[in-house]
Amino acid sequence: MSFSFYIARRYLVSKNGKNAINIINILSFIITIVGTAALFIVLSGFSGLKDFSTAFSSYFDPDLQVTPLTGKVVEMPLSRKRKLQDITGIEEVSVYVEEKVFLNYNGKNDIAYIKGVDADYQKIIRTDSITFYGNWLGSTDVQVVVGAAIADELSLTVNNYSDYLQIMVPKPGKNAINLMNYKNSFSQIDVLVSDLFSVNENLDSNYIFSTITAAQTLLNYSETTASGVAFKLAPSANEDEVRAAITAIMGDDIVIKNKLQLNDALYKMLNSENLAVYLIFTLVLIIALFNVIGSIIMMILDKKKNLKTLLDLGASITDLRRVFFIQGSLMTIIGGIIGLLIGIAIVSAQIHFKIVHIAPELPYPFAMQFSNIVIALGTISVLGILASYVASKRINETLIAQAKL
Numbered sequence: 001m002s003f004s005f006y007i008a009r010r011y012l013v014s015k016n017g018k019n020a021i022n023i024i025n026i027l028s029f030i031i032t033i034v035g036t037a038a039l040f041i042v043l044s045g046f047s048g049l050k051d052f053s054t055a056f057s058s059y060f061d062p063d064l065q066v067t068p069l070t071g072k073v074v075e076m077p078l079s080r081k082r083k084l085q086d087i088t089g090i091e092e093v094s095v096y097v098e099e100k101v102f103l104n105y106n107g108k109n110d111i112a113y114i115k116g117v118d119a120d121y122q123k124i125i126r127t128d129s130i131t132f133y134g135n136w137l138g139s140t141d142v143q144v145v146v147g148a149a150i151a152d153e154l155s156l157t158v159n160n161y162s163d164y165l166q167i168m169v170p171k172p173g174k175n176a177i178n179l180m181n182y183k184n185s186f187s188q189i190d191v192l193v194s195d196l197f198s199v200n201e202n203l204d205s206n207y208i209f210s211t212i213t214a215a216q217t218l219l220n221y222s223e224t225t226a227s228g229v230a231f232k233l234a235p236s237a238n239e240d241e242v243r244a245a246i247t248a249i250m251g252d253d254i255v256i257k258n259k260l261q262l263n264d265a266l267y268k269m270l271n272s273e274n275l276a277v278y279l280i281f282t283l284v285l286i287i288a289l290f291n292v293i294g295s296i297i298m299m300i301l302d303k304k305k306n307l308k309t310l311l312d313l314g315a316s317i318t319d320l321r322r323v324f325f326i327q328g329s330l331m332t333i334i335g336g337i338i339g340l341l342i343g344i345a346i347v348s349a350q351i352h353f354k355i356v357h358i359a360p361e362l363p364y365p366f367a368m369q370f371s372n373i374v375i376a377l378g379t380i381s382v383l384g385i386l387a388s389y390v391a392s393k394r395i396n397e398t399l400i401a402q403a404k405l
Contacts, residue, residue, distance in 0.1 A: 004319055007310070008326035011299065021298045028291040029335050032380060035285045036339030037346070040376040042281055044347045046274045047372060048365030053270060054263060060199050061259045062094070062124050062230035064239070066246060069253045072099075076226040080249065084229070087245040089237030094120040097215040098227040101208070102186070104166040105154040112150055114167060114208050116215025124232040130197040133158050141214035143194040149205035156193050164190040167208070169218060189218050282379055289332070289387040296328045296391035300399070308400055317395060325385075325392040332384020336377050343376065344368070 068074045076095050084093045097116040103109060117137070121127070127136045127145075137143050144165065146156055156165065168186040191210065198204050216223065229250075233242060243256050260267060300307070307320050347366050349355060354363035 003315065004322040005326055007323045008330065011303070011323070012327050012330055021295070021302055024291070024295045024298055025331075028295040029331055031288045031291055032332050032335030032384065033339035033342065035281075035288050036336040036376055036380045037343040039278075039281045039285065039379065040340055040343030040372055041346055042277055043274070043372040043375060044343070044366045044368060045364065046270075046277060047367035047369050050270045050274070051367050052365040053266065059126055059130050060203055061262045063233040063258065064231040064242065064246075065228055065257050065262060066231070066250065067228040067255050067257075069255050073221070073225050073227060074229070074250070074254065075224050076229060077224045081229075083249050084231075084246065087242060087249075089234050089239075089242045089245075090231055091234050092120055092123040092232040094118055094124050094230045095212065095226045096121065096228055096230060097212055097219065097221060097225070099169060099215070099219055101218070102168045103150070103154060103208075104168065105156060106163055108154045110150060110153050112147070112206055112208050114144075114210055114215055114218070116210045116212040118212045121230070124230050127197075130199050131195045132198060133196045135194055137194065137209060137211055139211075141189075141211050141217070142191050143211070144191045144214075145195040145197055145209040146193050147204035147207050148196050148198040149201065150208065151193070151196050153205070156196075158193050158196065161192065165193060166190055167210075167218060172220060187218050187220060189214060278375070282383075285380060285383055289383050292328055292332060292384060292387045293391040296324050296388060297394050299327075300324055300391070300394050304399065304402060307395065311400055317397065317400070321392040321395045323392075324395065325388045328388025328391055329381075329385050332387070333381050336380035336384065339380070340373060340377050344373070 066074070081093055081095060084090065095118050098113055101112060101114045103112055122136065131145065137145060142164075144167075146165075150156070154165070157163075166188055167190075168188045171185060171187055191214070197207075197209070212226075213223075215221075216225065231242075231246075233239065239258065246256060247254070310320060311317075347368055350364065350366045351368065356364045358364050
């Protein structure tokens with residue numbers, strides 16, 4: 001055990017000559033504990049909120065999605081789909097058609113996107129986890145699954161055979177819309193609502209699912225024309241290799257996105273909020289650690305005579321500075337570890353016992369992540385070491401000379 005560490009440890013656990021200095025040291029230690037616990041709890045809360053927000057979108061998004069680089073459609077004959085299915089790492093392939101449409105139901109109107117999907121879509125998306133009323137699409141083309149917000153806006157009811165939902169799109173071609181006869185200007189299908197789905201507010205108010213043949217008929221597409229292709233990957237799949245194989249089959253005129261890229265805006269927003277909160281709490285910790293600097297300086301002033309004695313016994317100014325540097329570092333690191341343990345206990349209690357609720361049936365989401373432990377402990381340790389270094393520089397020849405008086 002080094003001389004500086006031994007003296008620093010003794011100063012850390014022993015009482016000082018003045019009661020005010022003891023109180024300041026205790027308060028600095030408590031502030032370090034509380035600051036670390038608060039930082040970890042907030043980071044865990046934002047991690048849980050991020051997982052909670054992205055979990056809903058993950059129900060709707062495939063592992064990989066291919067769309068055309070230019071234009072709206074891509075040719076997907078059956079032979080090409082079979083080649084894609086044979087790629088190592090791909091479990092399922094689903095072709096879909098997507099387009100903006102006009103909705104009419106009993107005099108109420110809305111605009112949404114129709115997404116025509118094939119039978120393999122249920123193998124890629126867990127449709128049973130987003131639907132909540134009737135049945136998913138059957139074999140008939142007259143059935144659709146509607147977002148809950150659209151159903152609420154249009155007052156739609158499930159399996160209402162007396163009133164059909166009208167889905168319309170303008171007919172293709174220049175000057176297709178006839179001002180004298182709007183009915184002949186639109187392609188239209190009448191459909192029956194067989195189920196409702198709910199993912200999030202944005203998707204619930206913008207999407208309607210139909211069979212792919214119904215969407216192709218509405219849009220006047222051929223059987224081989226699609227808007228994109230969705231893929232489900234095997235757990236052991238190498239995404240880069242799968243992307244390369246898809247590109248080799250479909251060419252370079254495509255865009256391939258994974259779940260993260262499909263929700264790029266959402267992830268950027270959540271990460272920005274997380275960073276902003278971290279910086280705010282770090283600023284709070286920096287302000288709080290001024291107490292550590294103050295307590296170390298107070299101890300230096302209180303121990304001036306002891307420092308003079310140590311200097312006479314052969315210690316150098318550097319050794320004396322190291323004593324208080326180690327003492328301050330130990331105080332913040334130990335306080336950080338204790339605060340981290342308290343934070344872990346609180347987060348674990350929330351995860352298991354659902355203590356805090358956003359709503360009566362919705363506990364606030366928390367996530368226990370190792371990265372948050374490293375960030376919280378690393379932040380308080382770095383700031384504490386810097387504060388200790390600044391305070392220890394107070395020891396100089398002038399201070400020691402004052403001890404002789």
